[in-house]
Amino acid sequence: MTRKRARRGWSIFIISLVCLPLSASAQLVRGQYLDEAPVGTWNSFPFWGAAALGRGGTAFTLASDASAPVSNPALLALLPKFVIQVNGDYRLTEFFKYGVVNTGLFRSDGNVGLGRAALDFAGLAVRFGNWAFGLNIGQAELFDRPEAAYEETYANSDYRYLLRFSQTGWLRTLHVSVGGRLGPRLSAGVGLNYVFGRLDRELLEQETPVGYTLLDTKAQDFNGWYVQGGLLFELSDSLRIAAAAKAPYPLKARSASTVRFTYAAPYNTDIGLTSTAEDSARQPLVLGVGLSGRVLPELTLALDAAYVAWSKYLLDFFGERQRREFRDVVRVGAGAEYETKARVFGANARIPVRVGFVYDPQPMDDPRSAYGCFTFGNGLYWRGFRLDLGALLGRESGSGNRLSVKRFAVALGFGL
Amino acid sequence: MKTRNALLVLLPLFLAAAAYPQGINGDYHSYLELEADMFALQHQFPDIVKVFDIGDTLEKRNLYALKISDNVLLEEDEAEVLFLGGHHAREWISVEVPFLMGKYLAEHYASDPAVKRFVDQCEIWIVPLVNPDGLEYSIHGYRLWRKNRRDSGNGEFGVDLNRNYAYKWGVDNLGSSSNPASEIYRGTAPFSEPETRAVRDLFMKKNFQAMISFHSYNQVILYPWAFTSQPPEGLAALREIAEEMSLRMQAVNGRIYEYGQSGDALYLSNGDVTDWAYALSGIPAYTIEITPIDWASGGFFNRQEDIDPIFRENLPAMAYLIDRAIRDYKPVGPAAFDLKRLLFRRG
Numbered sequence: 001m002t003r004k005r006a007r008r009g010w011s012i013f014i015i016s017l018v019c020l021p022l023s024a025s026a027q028l029v030r031g032q033y034l035d036e037a038p039v040g041t042w043n044s045f046p047f048w049g050a051a052a053l054g055r056g057g058t059a060f061t062l063a064s065d066a067s068a069p070v071s072n073p074a075l076l077a078l079l080p081k082f083v084i085q086v087n088g089d090y091r092l093t094e095f096f097k098y099g100v101v102n103t104g105l106f107r108s109d110g111n112v113g114l115g116r117a118a119l120d121f122a123g124l125a126v127r128f129g130n131w132a133f134g135l136n137i138g139q140a141e142l143f144d145r146p147e148a149a150y151e152e153t154y155a156n157s158d159y160r161y162l163l164r165f166s167q168t169g170w171l172r173t174l175h176v177s178v179g180g181r182l183g184p185r186l187s188a189g190v191g192l193n194y195v196f197g198r199l200d201r202e203l204l205e206q207e208t209p210v211g212y213t214l215l216d217t218k219a220q221d222f223n224g225w226y227v228q229g230g231l232l233f234e235l236s237d238s239l240r241i242a243a244a245a246k247a248p249y250p251l252k253a254r255s256a257s258t259v260r261f262t263y264a265a266p267y268n269t270d271i272g273l274t275s276t277a278e279d280s281a282r283q284p285l286v287l288g289v290g291l292s293g294r295v296l297p298e299l300t301l302a303l304d305a306a307y308v309a310w311s312k313y314l315l316d317f318f319g320e321r322q323r324r325e326f327r328d329v330v331r332v333g334a335g336a337e338y339e340t341k342a343r344v345f346g347a348n349a350r351i352p353v354r355v356g357f358v359y360d361p362q363p364m365d366d367p368r369s370a371y372g373c374f375t376f377g378n379g380l381y382w383r384g385f386r387l388d389l390g391a392l393l394g395r396e397s398g399s400g401n402r403l404s405v406k407r408f409a410v411a412l413g414f415g416l
Numbered sequence: 417m418k419t420r421n422a423l424l425v426l427l428p429l430f431l432a433a434a435a436y437p438q439g440i441n442g443d444y445h446s447y448l449e450l451e452a453d454m455f456a457l458q459h460q461f462p463d464i465v466k467v468f469d470i471g472d473t474l475e476k477r478n479l480y481a482l483k484i485s486d487n488v489l490l491e492e493d494e495a496e497v498l499f500l501g502g503h504h505a506r507e508w509i510s511v512e513v514p515f516l517m518g519k520y521l522a523e524h525y526a527s528d529p530a531v532k533r534f535v536d537q538c539e540i541w542i543v544p545l546v547n548p549d550g551l552e553y554s555i556h557g558y559r560l561w562r563k564n565r566r567d568s569g570n571g572e573f574g575v576d577l578n579r580n581y582a583y584k585w586g587v588d589n590l591g592s593s594s595n596p597a598s599e600i601y602r603g604t605a606p607f608s609e610p611e612t613r614a615v616r617d618l619f620m621k622k623n624f625q626a627m628i629s630f631h632s633y634n635q636v637i638l639y640p641w642a643f644t645s646q647p648p649e650g651l652a653a654l655r656e657i658a659e660e661m662s663l664r665m666q667a668v669n670g671r672i673y674e675y676g677q678s679g680d681a682l683y684l685s686n687g688d689v690t691d692w693a694y695a696l697s698g699i700p701a702y703t704i705e706i707t708p709i710d711w712a713s714g715g716f717f718n719r720q721e722d723i724d725p726i727f728r729e730n731l732p733a734m735a736y737l738i739d740r741a742i743r744d745y746k747p748v749g750p751a752a753f754d755l756k757r758l759l760f761r762r763g
Contacts, residue, residue, distance in 0.1 A: 035556075105558045107571035203558065212711070216559055218440075257440050259559055267712040271719055273442045318440035320448050 031364045032399065033098035034324070035167070035201065036281065036315065038141035039114065040093050040405045041371060042363050043308055043331045045246050045286050046071030047138055047173075049087050049121060050411035053390030054377020055335025056356020058302035060242040060290025061232065062337070064379075065386060065413050066123040069134035069177040072230035072244040072290070073189025076132035076179030079125045085386070085413030087121035091142070096401040098145050100165050100203065106148040111403055114146045121411075123175075131180035134191070136173075143169025143199050162206045169199030171222060171251075185234040190227065195251060197222040212263045217256075224251040226283070238294035246286040248312065253279040255318055275318060282314040298340060304333045310363035326363040333358045335375065349382040358394070369398025371405060386413035441555050443720040444508045447477055447548040450515065454480055454544075461522040464488050464535055470543070471614030474565055477548040479614045482518045485539040495745035496539040496622050497738050500615065500629040500689065503578045505550030505561045506716045509706050509726060510630040515544035516727040517734050534735070537742045541622065546611050547577055560716065564611055566603070568596035575603040578629075579685060581616070581692035582606035584643040591643055591679075591686035602687050612689075619693065625741035627701045628734060629689050633715050634682060634705035635673050637662055637733070640694040642678035642703075643686035650698065651677070657700050657740065664732035669725055671707055678703060700737065704730065 038044050048057045051064035052071070059071035066085035068075040094111040097103055101112065123136030145167040152161040172195070179189025198221050205214040226249035232242045255277045263269035286309070292302035310326040335356025342349045354377045361370035373394030380387045388411040396403045439446050445453065458465045466488040471479040485492070501514040521540060524531040534540065545551060549565040563574025579585075579592035579602040586592055592602035607613050639654040641647075648654065658675035665673050674681065678690065682705070693701040706726060708714045718726060 100557050102571045103557060104553060104561060104565075104573035205560070212715075214559060259441075261714065261717040263712045263714075269712060269714055271714050271717040273444075273720065275440050275442055277440070320439055320446060 031097070031367065032362050032369065032396075032403075033095055033145070035099065036143065036199070037098075038171075039116070039144060040091060040142075040407070041360050042310070043306065043329065043360055044141050045308075046244070046288065046304075046306065047121070047140070048390075048409075049085070050089075050377060050388035050390035050409035051352075051354070051379060053392055053407065053409050054354030054356065054375055054379075054388070055302060055337050056304075056375050057331075057333035057358050057392075058290065058292065058304040058335045058356065060230070060244050060288050060304050061240040061292040062300070062302055065388065065411060065415075066125045066134065067121055067136065067138070067411075069125060069179060069189060069191060070123070070136050070138060070173075070175050072232065072242055072288070073134065073177040073179045073191040073228065074187040074230040074232040074242065074244075076125055076127070076134050076177060076189050077130070077181050077187035077232070079127065079132060080415040081127045082125070083386075083413060083415035084124040085122070085411055086119060087138075087409060087411040088117070088119045089407055089409040090115065090117040091408075092404075092406040094401075094403040094405070095146060096399075096403060099148070099167055099201070101146075101148050105163075106150065106165065111401060112146045112148075114144060116142060116144060118142070120409075131178065134175065134177040134179070136175040136177075138173050138175070139170055140173045140195065141171040141197070143167065143171070143197075158209055159211075160206075160208050161211075162204065162208075164204045165202070167199070167201045169197065169220075171195060171197035177228075179230075187232040187234075188230065190229045193226050193228065195222065195224045195226065210264050212261065212269075214259075214261050216259045219257075220253040220255045220279070222251055222253050224249050224283070240290075240292050242288075242290040244288040244290070248285040248309070249283050251281045251283050253281065255279045257318065277318040279316045279318065280314075281316070282312065284309040284311075284313050298338055300337045300339075302335050302337070306331045308363070313363070325365040327365045327368075329361040329363050331358065331360045344380075344382050347383050349380055352379045352381075354378060354390070358392070360394070362396075362398075367399050369396050371396050373405065377409075384414055384416055386411070386415060388413075441508065443723055445511055445515065445545075446555055447545065447552055450511065450545055451478070451480065453515070453519075454482055457482070457519060457522055461525070462488075464525055465518070465522050470618050471610055473547075473549045473611055474609075475549040475552075477552075479543070479546070479548065479611060481618060482515075482542040482544070483539060484518055484521045484535055484542070486536045492539065493747045493749070494537055494539060495738075495741040496541065496624045497741045498619065498622070498624045498627040499540070499542045499544075499734060500546055500627070501543070502545035502547050502551060503629065503689065504576075504631060505547050505554040505563070506559060507630075507632040507706075508551070508554070508716070509632050509718045509723065511544050511551070512723050513630050513706060513727050513730045514542045514628075516724070517731065518542045518544070520727075520731065530735070534738045534742070538738050538745075539622075540738060541618065541624070543615060543618070546615060550574070550577075562599050563601065564609055566609060568601075570596075572596035574601065575609050576600045577609055577611050578631075578689060579603070579687040580607060580609050580612045581687050581689050583687070583692040583695040584641075585687040587643055587686045588684075591684035600685070606687065615689065616692075619696070624693070624697065624699055625745055626699055626737045627690070627693050628737060629701075629703050630706060630730075631703055632706040632718070633708050633710070635671065635707045635709040636681060636705045637673050637675035638678035638682055638690070638703040638705065639675070640678065640691045640701060642682075642688050642691050643684065645677070645680045645684070647677060648694065654700060657737070658702065661702070661704075661733035661736055664736055665729045668729040668732060671729060673704070673707075700740070702737075704733065706730065
């Protein structure tokens with residue numbers, strides 16, 4: 001490696017780092033944010049670590065880090081002998097209609113943003129001969145919503161009126177997988193996933209010191225299992241194709257609801273209504289295909305498509321089948337990864353730089369909408385240590401609200 | 417074969433009824449629960465109960481009417497009365513009372529001679545839920561939601577269905593509002609909403625002799641006019657019936673339902689269904705604001721265990737109105753009746 005080339009690697013790394021905050025926006029669909037809708041997109045599979053995020057979410061054929069088997073367990077065979085990784089991200093997502101906001105109770109003049117930072121993934125992969133094993137835990141979905149509140153007070157009075165809506169929730173996946181080479185060019189893997197989570201909603205309306213309190217709470221505890229599988233075929237030393245599938249499964253929920261009206265003394269009225277139910281949300285089948293090729297020694301191109309059978313999505317909430325007019329969608333991601341090299345503290349370092357684009361249609365039939373997202377990122381791999389940065393900037397079209405999504409991810413890992 | 421096919425069609429609804437023993441809103445009905453219970457009632461009493469789909473809501477839910485009568489598939493030359501509920505989403509009890517009336521009539525037809533007379537000599541129509549979209553938002557969104565789910569733009573939703581009927585619609589801004597943000601927004605025009613159009617069309621096709629529209633709260637029986645405090649023609653008769661209903665209701669649980677002219681006893685409202693029905697046909701038309709008496713005592717909240725006692729105290733009022741309708745009804749005769757049917761069909 002020449003010094004000139006090494007300098008160019010550093011400059012690309014720095015330029016792309018500076019570019020991270022200079023984001024665009026993305027958009028969502030009216031009706032996207034049903035109560036159980038994940039923040040950002042309904043299509044949360046495959047999981048994108050920072051590296052995959054940077055190259056348009058292409059995750060079916062390229063094994064960048066320990067998160068790879070979560071998307072395609074066959075990639076375990078391509079990972080280093082031992083790799084460990086943690087991933088954190090910050091998401092800034094816009095909402096317009098959700099819960100009781102812009103649906104009748106609260107009104108906003110424009111879109112409302114929600115920022116959330118999380119350590120969203122930790123995982124490791126170990127290879128023994130031709131077979132490798134993966135163990136991961138990750139945040140699959142987030143159900144938080146921007147809090148909405150209205151307060152009224154008067155001068156020279158201790159009267160206070162408060163109206164407040166909040167929703168929080170998450171879904172995590174514990175993933176174990178095994179994968180290996182079935183032949184010189186064919187790899188396969190299977191994964192087993194335990195999903196668990198919680199969703200809490202609260203609406204409080206209150207007059208103090210004298211007056212009424214209306215408290216409406218709904219809570220759900222989720223759990224479920226699903227299996228996934230994947231195949232990877234190396235057509236040549238530079239060309240790969242892959243197929244991955246995530247089986248449909250019932251996400252079970254234990255639901256509880258309480259609506260309570262109280263009125264202060266001297267009335268002391270207290271009327272409550274409590275319900276519990278065993279519910280279920282039938283999650284859809286996902287089928288993915290991927291293609292990647294090394295077109296130059298430093299340049300790899302990748303293309304992923306994930307078909308999600310949302311038309312089969314079913315949701316029961318407190319024993320009632322909810323109306324969800326969903327359609328099947330195909331999310332497509334395309335990306336490029338250009339790898340350069342640099343000298344860092346006397347050792348060679350690899351510096352991949354990534355760009356990509358994602359077309360991410362949402363499942364609601366009416367109105368139809370989709371996100372178009374640009375992604376970019378880079379990495380630094382040095383003496384077994386791995387640092388990846390990725391960003392996604394997207395905007396929705398179709399709903400009229402032009403909602404934006406932004407995601408910035410960082411992954412730290414170590415591999416042997 | 418017909419029976420088998422009918423069973424195949426009805427079985428899912430029947431099973432659905434069994435599957436909804438108690439949903440998110442407890443013993444109160446959601447839209448789906450009510451739909452299932454109405455069809456279950458029809459399935460159980462096919463000779464005297466028939467469910468009619470009278471229209472669609474903005475969110476594409478069906479609006480259902482329950483007809484209770486002997487020879488239920490025929491339109492007979494006999495008295496007709498109408499009970500409405502659920503104009504306002506948060507008034508959950510106003511759905512239960514008229515529905516339970518239908519259930520009571522069906523279940524007591526064979527054993528209670530008074531009920532048998534009502535069913536044999538009267539066509540009783542019940543629309544227990546005029547505002548299904550609003551009810552669902554009240555259950556899943558905001559419990560105190562009142563209006564339907566009309567999207568008026570700019571983040572404003574809902575038309576007050578009981579301000580959307582044609583008589584004296586929007587006559588002033590006291591009894592209704594032209595502001596979409598208002599709780600009493602009257603809509604852009606009389607009958608602008610599919611829910612009120614469905615009630616109108618049903619009313620126009622029939623020849624009702626009496627009507628009650630159930631609401632809550634305030635524990636009061638109201639008669640026209642609501643748009644003004646000036647008394648209507650026929651005030652004495654309206655008052656006399658209201659007084660009788662109140663006395664009969666008091667005899668059940670001891671609860672006193674005051675009565676009076678709506679625009680005088682409660683507050684002014686224009687474009688409401690009771691004024692419209694009275695103006696159109698001159699029939700005794702009432703709004704019953706169900707218990708409790710005030711907000712501090714619960715307002716739109718009634719305990720689940722109080723649903724049946726509340727129905728029981730409203731039952732004599734409804735029974736009295738049916739009885740009067742039967743007694744006062746003058747058969748129009750075969751020729752005139754045929755003409756009436758023809759006109760109704762065309763209407």
